[in-house]
Amino acid sequence: MIKVGIVGGTGYTGVELLRILSQHPEVEIQAITSRKEAGVAVHELFPGLRGKVKLNFSDPDETNLGKCDVVFFATPNGVAMKQTADLLNAGVRVIDLAADFRIRDVLVWEKWYGMTHASPELLSEAVYGLPEVNRNEIKAARLVANPGCYPTAVQLGFLPLIELGIIDAEHLIADVKSGVSGAGRNAEIHTLYAEVSDNFKAYGVSGHRHYPEIKQGLSKIADKSVDLTFVPHLTPMIRGIHATLYARLTASIDLQELFEKRYVNEPFVDVLPAGSHPETRSVRGSNFCRISVHLPQEGDTAVVLVVTDNLVKGAAGQAVQNMNLMFGFSETLGINQIAQIP
Amino acid sequence: MIKVGIVGGTGYTGVELLRILSQHPEVEIQAITSRKEAGVAVHELFPGLRGKVKLNFSDPDETNLGKCDVVFFATPNGVAMKQTADLLNAGVRVIDLAADFRIRDVLVWEKWYGMTHASPELLSEAVYGLPEVNRNEIKAARLVANPGCYPTAVQLGFLPLIELGIIDAEHLIADVKSGVSGAGRNAEIHTLYAEVSDNFKAYGVSGHRHYPEIKQGLSKIADKSVDLTFVPHLTPMIRGIHATLYARLTASIDLQELFEKRYVNEPFVDVLPAGSHPETRSVRGSNFCRISVHLPQEGDTAVVLVVTDNLVKGAAGQAVQNMNLMFGFSETLGINQIAQIP
């Protein structure tokens, strides 16, 4: 049993962490902080947790996280970077579900996130928590930067093609659709039910913060500069990411075999049979990523379809997967729930 | 470990049974039958079960269910009544999720279900599987009639009031709203997305098959004739039942205390604090029933709000709760999942 703390527990990522960790057989949740809701029972805010989570939210200033084995940050960007150094010094390992430690180049980070980084010295130590790429580094990490939801799906979809170097890596296209929970539990007009329901739109075409993260990740895998056009869309559903990826092939290859071989040993990446179309509900509430690959009209444009749950493999589930790796648990422990159908 | 068979596995109740039973630590699923899909892998129809359920659907005529410890019928009405006697004779216990054994009076059943009952001799043996009312009988039962989704919610909401005899039991009102999955996985126009979404309507006001079931259940609890007006509504959501119940009080009482005391030992009935409004998502995918009780404007009309997941406490979850009771397992084993929020 390890002792776990959660900083910032009132957002969708936080409550999903609670759902997963409260059922994890090797975890004891010590504290969950929220400045705004301090003193309130967790189940008052989230009645679905009645009888399952008995903690109150605690004031972050009065919460000693130094005795935890690991602390998850489920906070807005810019919070973890101020508190991580102290925790690491106290011997606590840290998993940040926000973006503070995802980008290696501090100038790039500061440009896209619009603030000065408080702990640039930690950027080189932070391990990017995509187990399918960095499993061994994650096991040894003190500080894990949990990937963004879009970057997880896009990188897993392009990964086999990039590794093999058989595509035009400077003109990738990632057309990605996300459920509304990706925008968080914030009081904003543009994510109201009456604005989003029965509606579909792209956003951030001129530039989205996940663009440099994807570019960095794919470039590292390729060991050369990769570029892409990334268009995110807001979809009238609660959970789910569907990435439709396009790449021009530069060589002929059996795509189905390539993907199956690459992911045969991955516990959470499921390559569907040839001709399949994965649907987001097949991973709703689950840590799975399901992928299929097509070559329409026998042309030279590969189409990769990727689905994940943005709050699980795209956030809290992957964070627990990383925790399992860091503490030597079975990688799938506590995150093998089955998606609900329907 | 017990051996379990499922007859009729291609509907929503069947796949929900699969989700629950495939994770149940004391269950080994032996067979799941479907005449239409015989030979097809279960995960082809339900990709969310890939890697979790490895069975193929089998032809019911070629499947020997006689070696199972228990068989679940997740079939349309009228199937279980033809096969149950043979199974019972073979020593197999049966849980029917359809309506074949719910009504004691065969004439009432035949009137509402429009067919001749094939096994009227079993009606008196069948135990109505509402554990909060019939726990002891269920433990000993060979044949359990699993309650309908509406009747479960309505009976649990009226139960404390009826037992105490403090309401006008001849003029109850049950205004109940159901998600669309309650209509099943059948190709019909009226449950198409484009028909149901952004739309709300009542149906079956002149008479719904769950009316006699509710009337029978409440009358048995009251030990006298009970009558009600029952209006079901179709709601644009996948899962969930919300019953809004109205009863005229004939005596003054602390309703909150009444409900809390009645359900204090029930593992799956959660009485919310005074002033609460339960929401269906707080039980989505969970076997919980959450209840709150109000007395608006300090009048004499009690308002009881009840939420369940129609596929779990209203069908497959309650069926497994019954199975747990029948086989001496912990009542909550394998059905203590937490609702996903959001």
Place this chain on the structure above:
Amino acid sequence: MIKVGIVGGTGYTGVELLRILSQHPEVEIQAITSRKEAGVAVHELFPGLRGKVKLNFSDPDETNLGKCDVVFFATPNGVAMKQTADLLNAGVRVIDLAADFRIRDVLVWEKWYGMTHASPELLSEAVYGLPEVNRNEIKAARLVANPGCYPTAVQLGFLPLIELGIIDAEHLIADVKSGVSGAGRNAEIHTLYAEVSDNFKAYGVSGHRHYPEIKQGLSKIADKSVDLTFVPHLTPMIRGIHATLYARLTASIDLQELFEKRYVNEPFVDVLPAGSHPETRSVRGSNFCRISVHLPQEGDTAVVLVVTDNLVKGAAGQAVQNMNLMFGFSETLGINQIAQIP
């Protein structure tokens, strides 16, 4: 052609007024005010109006509404009561879509709305704008209090029964379901897509502001005190109200004939054939109210089903219907759009 002003045009009621009035053949929209969006083109906020509405929002302090023939208030409660007297003095007629002038008894109003009324002297002059009850008074009115969305549906459903005096009018039950747009275009967590979608709940059971409005309206029709239990629910759809009304009959009568006769000359109330169940989408975007009436199981409890579009017959459409009456236009002018199916 009359000159029309709109105060507060950035909410859902305001934009619906714009949609209707911009196509009304006898209306010229002079100004639409918004303190927050002053100077912004209306179509920037609402791209669906591109090419149809060329106005900018104007600062209310710099907008002379005194030359309008009529001004609509599509503002939060408490705004119209401060500005109406001046407009009336300038010869401008006023239609308030908020609640400021709906309740005759100022003490009742102040209790439920939690503020001091700024113009109690206008309450007796204000005409309650339900044309099916007050058509003649509306024609002559300087000041119309446009009814709330719930009160419109509930009153139209009970009206024929109350007028005839054949029900127990002290124990009415109104179980009403509303789409989310009824909560307005405000940045709040509880109406986010991820909170509301695939979810259903009651709210305000202990007391909702529309309760005294309904009670006042029904009591006036009955010419005696009427009481009811009113339970509103939030439904995962954008537009639509569905009222399910229950009343105990005190005499035997042909309900179908009663309703058909009462509404035979009403241009916007449509009584469906016996046995029907109206659905909200049949009035989506339309000013119609559709009603059906049932007597289940041949008992003594009448069930009335009523559907409206909360933003049309429940707000902006009814306001224009009132305007048509006030200015001697055909009552249906500009509000005879057909609901979109699907």
Place this chain on the structure above:
Amino acid sequence: MIKVGIVGGTGYTGVELLRILSQHPEVEIQAITSRKEAGVAVHELFPGLRGKVKLNFSDPDETNLGKCDVVFFATPNGVAMKQTADLLNAGVRVIDLAADFRIRDVLVWEKWYGMTHASPELLSEAVYGLPEVNRNEIKAARLVANPGCYPTAVQLGFLPLIELGIIDAEHLIADVKSGVSGAGRNAEIHTLYAEVSDNFKAYGVSGHRHYPEIKQGLSKIADKSVDLTFVPHLTPMIRGIHATLYARLTASIDLQELFEKRYVNEPFVDVLPAGSHPETRSVRGSNFCRISVHLPQEGDTAVVLVVTDNLVKGAAGQAVQNMNLMFGFSETLGINQIAQIP
């Protein structure tokens, strides 16, 4: 006033034609046929049309359409091709909303639609009814092939780029998302609410029937062979198409200016200001097509965003636009409704 007939009025395209044509000032609907619903009042099937459409569905074998000025086919593929020749011979003009006359090459048509064409001799006469391309031909046409919903959006988005010849026209990408009404009003499991809601998926990646239609249309515009990768997706909304189009630029140009100039005189194509993201609800129920164009990261990949209502500009609205052109009415007559927000 012209006399109009509709063949096949029970699908979503048919009822949308009814909504539009019943309000069109120059149209008198003579007959609407349906073999299955013959004799049934239209408003029984579609209660939203109560009081607006008084016709009954008529048996096609007993309906004389020969006296109509124009007949719309809102039928499954393969019906219009059998009846059109006779109608044309009787002097009736025909607008087919199905695919029978969209493809010039009969072999291509027969390959993709899997049947033998009954009237190949009419293919060369049929005018492809995309007014923005073929306005003059449409005016004179006896037979118009109304474009598919996807092809309308995709062609309008690529049109300015293709006409100017400044893109790599052999590697276009069209990632298109459709509401569920595009699948029609047919009893099928895969479009049930409980299957589609809170879910997102691609389909038909290996080949969709709209692919050859788009390819033919773009090639004709380019006057050379054009090829594309076309991936349609099913989106949990009722109406709406969102096309996200990608094209590699071969020359530098001001894209915003190009699009604005191309469409400045088009009554139903609205180019949004630079930096915009059109949303499908801004055209819901409207005949508008709204477009924005981007060049992300100042690269060489143009991104065009296009929204339409699949049942209006993608079907019935465009059909009436064609009818207006054919009969010399104002092009916008009867199809200038404003989208409902929200």
